[in-house]
Amino acid sequence: MLPLEKEKNSFEGPRVFAFSSGKGGVGKTTLAANVAYALSCHKKVLLFDGDLGLANVDVLFGLSPRFHIGDVLAGRCAIEDVVVCGPGGLRILPASSGLVKLTNLTETQKLVLLEEFDRITAGLDYVFLDTPAGISENVLYLNLASQERVLICTPEPTSLTDVYALIKVLFRKHHIKRFHLVVNFVKNKAQALEIYRQLLRVIERFLGSISLNFLGGIPFDQKVSEAIRAQRPLLEIYPNTPASKAIREIVFQLAALERTSFEGGIQFFGRKIMGVCA
Ligand SMILES: Nc1ncnc2c1ncn2[C@@H]1O[C@H](COP(=O)(O)OP(=O)(O)O)[C@@H](O)[C@H]1O
Numbered sequence: 001m002l003p004l005e006k007e008k009n010s011f012e013g014p015r016v017f018a019f020s021s022g023k024g025g026v027g028k029t030t031l032a033a034n035v036a037y038a039l040s041c042h043k044k045v046l047l048f049d050g051d052l053g054l055a056n057v058d059v060l061f062g063l064s065p066r067f068h069i070g071d072v073l074a075g076r077c078a079i080e081d082v083v084v085c086g087p088g089g090l091r092i093l094p095a096s097s098g099l100v101k102l103t104n105l106t107e108t109q110k111l112v113l114l115e116e117f118d119r120i121t122a123g124l125d126y127v128f129l130d131t132p133a134g135i136s137e138n139v140l141y142l143n144l145a146s147q148e149r150v151l152i153c154t155p156e157p158t159s160l161t162d163v164y165a166l167i168k169v170l171f172r173k174h175h176i177k178r179f180h181l182v183v184n185f186v187k188n189k190a191q192a193l194e195i196y197r198q199l200l201r202v203i204e205r206f207l208g209s210i211s212l213n214f215l216g217g218i219p220f221d222q223k224v225s226e227a228i229r230a231q232r233p234l235l236e237i238y239p240n241t242p243a244s245k246a247i248r249e250i251v252f253q254l255a256a257l258e259r260t261s262f263e264g265g266i267q268f269f270g271r272k273i274m275g276v277c278a
């Protein structure tokens, strides 16, 4: 057997993607939730809601979770009690207010959380982490806990600078070099590509050897907010609307990504961990 094949076959556990943006309100939760929903129709998928914003996943899908991560840490329930079943059989792990500062957890709490995560993600195909806005320690932690990082930005200059700031800190402080980009609220694919190239130029100039893979653009689409109001996945109720078509293309690209070796200092899901995060 070739060494490469051996490495491929010996890998276990789900593929873990963090969705981040730096700035809020760019469509991160909408994208993470719909990508997770799309894949859950054929695969075993968990969506971890680490976003404490207003349109969080339970609101998006009209769910009312009884428990959250804080209850697991306090020993009030097991992680299975926190997971709720969403549309299409999607498993959702609501974090809500229970997501305290992850880096402030005691070693024991971290171990509890890790073991619980390992247990519920064993046997899954994908785990998606919807991270909060900003560059807080939780955002960095969730990004380090992932194997792949999907960044979402819009054509607005402030969104670009925020996403650049996130790349910079993950690269400079944590040596993460591989990212994927989605540009939301675009007029067409050409605009999305232009934004991608703009960001790439800045990265090449100031940060050097980083891989930024273009996953696609999503147009502004009125049906997105209609789906949110209906508390159903966009892809379920408006499968042929332009934003749904664009999201399906992104899903296709994500599913086609080769597994790569892990980057960064810690691994969280389906992998043994090491030490503390920065
Ligand atoms: N492609 C889109 N077209 C139209 N509205 C969108 C689109 N993507 C997101 N939105 C709207 O933008 C708002 C913010 O989206 P959300 O996914 O909650 O962003 P974030 O998680 O980045 O804060 C929501 O009201 C959502 O309906």
Ligand SMILES: [Mg+2]
Residues within 6 Å of the ligand: 025, 028, 029, 030, 051, 053, 055, 056
């Ligand atoms: Mg959000």
